[in-house]
Amino acid sequence: MAPLPKHRHSTQRKGKRMKTRLINFPKLVKCGNCGKLMLPHKLCGYCKK
Template sequence: MPNPKHRHSKQRKNKRRTHYKATAPALTTCSNCGAVKMPHRVCPECGYYRGKLAVEKKTASA
């Protein structure tokens, strides 16, 4: 197995890593309630996905 002959400097390491950036998540609005949600996922506020009820919201029971 080949091994590195020389140590890479911090500058070289950091220059290589400049393209490894975290991107902001794409957000959309729910067509049912207008809440902000991630695309292609069930709305966490109302439980609807593509106009249909996908998950029933749990209610606080005493």
């Protein structure tokens, strides 16, 4: 039989644990030349500028 938890975990502690499971979406910016979305500080994959 598995042991039961001895102490209650606070909601703050639970939130810290769950924060690591958050999905990190890439930050996208519009290309100044063609207007397509691209990663910042990278060349545009569509117009190569």
